Every structure is written in structure tokens, then in C-alpha cells.
Amino acid sequence: LPSIGGSFICTAVGYVTKATGNATCFFKILLAYYLSSGLAIGLGNSKDAGFDAQFSTRKTYRFRIYVPVAMLIVLLPLAGRLTARLPEEPTVEMVLLLCLCVAGVGFFCGVLVVTGTVIVGSLRYQSRDCLVLSWIGVACAGLACIVAQWVTGFGPLAAPGEVHAFFDCGAFLSALCLAICTALDLSGEWEQAFDRTAEEEEPLQVVAPWECRAIWSPAIQGGNAAITVFLFPLLPLVHCQSLATTLVLWKLFMDFVGPVLMLCWRCPWPFAGTAALISTRVALLAAVLYLIPRSDDFRIPLILAWNLLMLCGSVLTCAMDRLLEGSSAQPAAPETLAAAVAADKADVSVVEGNGDDGDAKPPLTWLSRVRANRLAHQLGIVVGLVSAGIVVYPAAGNGGVVQATELRCRGLPTCAAPSAALAGTQHWPCGGGGGGSGATVGGAGGSHDSVRIFHYGANMGCAKLEALGIYPLAATPARAAGFRLSFGSAPGFPTSAQEPAFGGLQTCGDGGCVHGVVHELTRRDLATLSATEPGYTLGELPDVAAYHGEPLRGVLAYLPAGAWVAEAPSRRYAGLVWCQANASLSSGYSRQLACELAGLGIAGLSCAEERFQPLAVQSQSF
Secondary structure, three states, X not given: OXXXXXXXXXOOHHHHHHHHOOOOHHHHHHHHHHHHHHHHHXXXXXXXXXXXXHOXXXXXXXXXXXXXXHHHHHHHHHHHHHHHOOOOOOOHHHHHHHXXXXXXXXXXXXXXXXXHHHHHHHOOOOOOOHHHHHHHHHHHHHHHHHHHHHHHOOOOOOOHHHHHHHHHHHHHHHHHHHHHHHHHHHHOOOHHHHHHHHHHHOEOOOOOHHHHHHHHHHHHHXXXXXXXXXXXXXXXXXXXXXXXXXXXHHHHHHHXXXXXXXXXXXXXXXXXXXHHHHHHHHHHHHHHHHHHHHXXXXXXXXXXXXXXXXXXXHHHHHHHHHHHHHOOOOOOOHHHHHHHHHHHHOOOOOOOOOOOOOOOXXXXXXXXXXXXXXXXXXXXXXXXXXXXXXXXXXXOOHHHOOOOOHHHHOOOOOOOOOOHHHOOOEEOOOOOOOOOOOOOOXXXXXXXXXXXXXXXXXXXXXXXXXXXXXXOOEEEEEEEEOEEEEEEEOOOOOOOOOOOOXXXXXXXXXXXXXXXXXXXXXXXXXXXXXXXXXXXXXXXXXXXXXXXXOEEOXXXXXXXXXXXXXXXXXXXXXXXXXXXXXXXXXXXXXXXXXXXXXXXXXXXXXXXXXXXXXXXXXXXXX
8 A cells, every 4th residue: 555656656757757848847746755755654653652542553553544545545636637737737836736746645655654564563473574575565556556557558648538547546556455454454354463563562582693783774775765766866867758667667566576586585684695785786776877868779778777776676675674574583581681681781782671771772672673674764765866856956957948968968079970870872762763763962963953952850851752742862861060950930930839940050160060861852842842941041051971971062951041049849840850860860969969959848759659740741731
């Protein structure tokens, strides 16, 4: 039950980022969830004893189960409705409402964490694997979330109905768990658990040297949680938001695999195992941080490193809890406690004191250790989130616009290198010609009846040209020095509320260049194409070179005819240009273009999942 809310909310990373265009929005949602959850855990650890003294154990724990679950059943669908409205209303008020709703989910999940810890603690004499089994139960919520995501089709491009259905599944799972709890309660299965919760203050019997080191487990669990959660606010910075969602789902699956592996480990957990896992996690963390801003080129290595990192974290969390299981087979006997006081005064770490002596420490209980682990786990989450926020906010601009995802754009050259694999001329690239009998791009100026046009936007691909009945004679990837691609409008541009800007070439003096495709067109086709480019004028580019290095002479390009006003384009147009560049030009240039678009608030473009069509294809006429 406690992990249902977190699993479903974290899976929304791709949708929230794409809907708001803001890398920090998901961070705020996570912060609202985990701060409120930590508050509930802290209050439970410090204030539960007062409630337990006033009310019967059974009434107290029934209240702590039924009320929070009932609130989750109400709040999760509400969170889904608010999330689905983000694409239409990505306002500060809407994000604030969503954060408040998520904070409510986090608070009641935190209450359930404390309640579950006590109830699991009451069963510790029945199984040495009780805490590992509880982590498997926690992970089952993640598996259910994976199934819900697959059934509903929820993702970065989900329709409002799919978003509603996904979060409704979370509410349904909560209701299903509540029904199972009710059935167990009515059948009397919980009576023993409720009765034994009063024994939580039984001192802990510690006999083995390594078990004495269990006091390290809260610190290790806290640091482990900080490493895991540190990466989640950075997920909006990956190249594709569908990949961000995939990584979250893989993490939920690794949360299940880790406890299962620990359940199969029957030997005492060695200190060397802890050291090895910590070292491995640190190395994998560095690898993931390196791969996140390069996820477009290293998708598979990122997924593998991420999975190993999360698996090691899941195993380490269970290992720290298993230390307590190994030291709590039964409560300490009175004679052991008497010896413990003497040992404590003699500074011999066998058992901690029973509190009868004013100078002795209070009795150390098994449940207090588990509570300490859970609280440290939550504090580690908060520390990880705050640390990640220090990284995310400098990489994002004001006003909710992702600023070029600086982690990815930092260090990119102003003129990307050409790709040798794409060098050369392709004849009749859009068909319609008879196998390569047309003119080539490579002579002094093409054939007498054709012209060379440097295309840098929607015209790079064949979709628009074919819709106009234009079939280029040849195509050559090239770059033009002294120009850069800009987005905006000029007098005569066919802009509208849906299409506020288009691409245009602007001069630059920083050694930059723009990449594109040089098409050789017949003069008749050029006239047809020019009729669809209002607001542009044809001008010659002085310095154009093909990818294989050969200078191209007499190359024309469509240049803005009037005063240029920079403006962010529509997602359709931006995606169309980027996907054409990604398919036809060097990866360095497509990465550069992705950063330019991210700076305009257009991030996470997916050529496979989104259909970016030219207007000519949509309407078949201009």
C-alpha cells in the first residue's frame, strides 16, 4: 500500500515534462510527495506513543490503515485529473494544485509506512525474512504500476483519457488492497499482529560482533536512498521523455528483483558485500550521470547502467534490514539485560543498557532500529532531491522553459562536423526519375535546366516535395559557413496562432555554420516550390561545402525577405525540422538543433512516437 502512490506519480515524469516543457516541474512534484511523506514518518516516530497510550491498539491501527487508504482512493484519481489538464493549462496555479494533491498522497503513504513497519515488526518472531518479504510487497506495487502503464498506454504522449485511466488504476489497486486487509481483519488474521505491537519496546538481544554494526544501517540506507532519488529529477533532461518513463519502469522492476535475490541469500550478510555494493553504486552513478545528457547516442548503455545501479540499491536496502532480522530472533531475557547494563558501563558493546541506571542508555529495541532505518531512508530521499535540485535549476530557465538543457549542450561546437557516412550524392532521392539518369550535384553549377537549392527546414525531406509533385534530381548533405538556423517570423510569413514561427537563415560571425540538404531542382519545380514560400526571397550562399568536402557553387537558399523577429515555432514544425535533420544530417548537428529547440521550450521530441507532417501533406494544398 505505501508504495502505490509513489510508483504511479514517478511514472508520470515523461508526461509532466512534455506537458509543461519545464525540467523543474517534476522536481517540484517529487519534492511535494517526499517532504510530506517524510513529515508523516517523522510524526509517527515521535507521536505514535501518545496515541497508543490513549486508545486500544486494535482501534489505533485500524484507524491508521483504513483512513489513509480511503484518502489514497480519493486523491489518486484527483491527481490524474490535474495531471491530464497540464497540457492545456501549464500555469503556476495548476502546478500548485497538483503539488498539493501529490503532497496529500505522500502524507498518507508515509502514515502507511509507519503503520506497516510496526505491524511487520510484530511478526518478526515468525520469520527471519519478514523485512525482506515486506520489501517484496512494496515492489509488488511497482509491478502493478508497470502492468497498469502497459494496459492503459500511459506515456509522455497519452491522451487525457489514458491519464485518467492510469491513475484510476492506482486507486483501484488501493481499494483492492483495502478489501484484502478488511477480509484479513474480519477473519481474525490480524489479531495476533495487533496484540503484539505492544511488545515493540522489548530490548534487543545482540550477540554477534557484526550485528553490533547494525547501527550503521540507517546511515547506509539514507545514503543509498539519496543516490537513487538524486537521479529522478534529472530524468527530464534525457533526450526523449519516453525513455525517462522507461527508466522509471525499469527501476520499479529492479525493486522487485533485489528483494527476491536477498530472499535466496541464506548466509549472514558480510561486511565486504556492503562495501562492494556501495563502491559499485558510486561507479554506476558516475556512469549514469555521464550518459543522461548523451542519451540520444547511448540509449542502451544508459538503460543497462541504470538497471544495475537500481538493482544494487535494492539489494543494499534489503541487506541493511536483514542485519536486524539476524539479531532479533527473540526478545532479550532478563538476565541478559542485567549483564547488558554492566557491559554498557564497562564500555563493552554486547548489548545496550536497559535504562534503569541514570547513566545508562535507554534499551535498544528491534523496532526502534527499523524505525531508524525508515526515517533515515526518507531523510536520504530528501537530501537526494535537494542535491538534484541544485543541478536541475541552473539547467532550466525562468518562466517554465527548459533552457537548452545545458548539461547536453555545454561544449558543443558552433559548427558541427559533417558525417563521413552520409557524404555523397543521392540521385532521385524522392523517386520519380528512372534510376539515377538525372543531373548530379557536383559540377560547376548543375545542368543548364536545373538549380541548386540549400534546404534547411521542412524541405529537406521528401514529404512536402512529393505532396507538391516535386522530385529532386539529386540530393547532397552539405553545410553553409557563416549562417545559422533561427526560428521566427518576417513580413509575409503565413504565421498563425497554431504556427507562430518558421525557420530562417541568419548570418553569424562566430565561426558557426548551418547544415542542410542541397537539392537540384528543375526550374519548373523551383517555381512551384517558391509559390509555397511567401515571405522568403532566393539568395546565393557564398560558402557551401558538401559533406565530402567539395565546394558547391551557385547554391541558392530561401532567406527571410523582411525584418526578422525571433519566435518559438510550433511543436509540429520544430519536430518536422529536427526529424529531417536527424535522418539526413550529422548527429552532431541534430544534437545542436535539439539544444536550440530545448532553449525555446520544445524538448523530448520523438520521431517514432509523434507524427510531424508538413502542412502540404495535411491539406494537400497551400
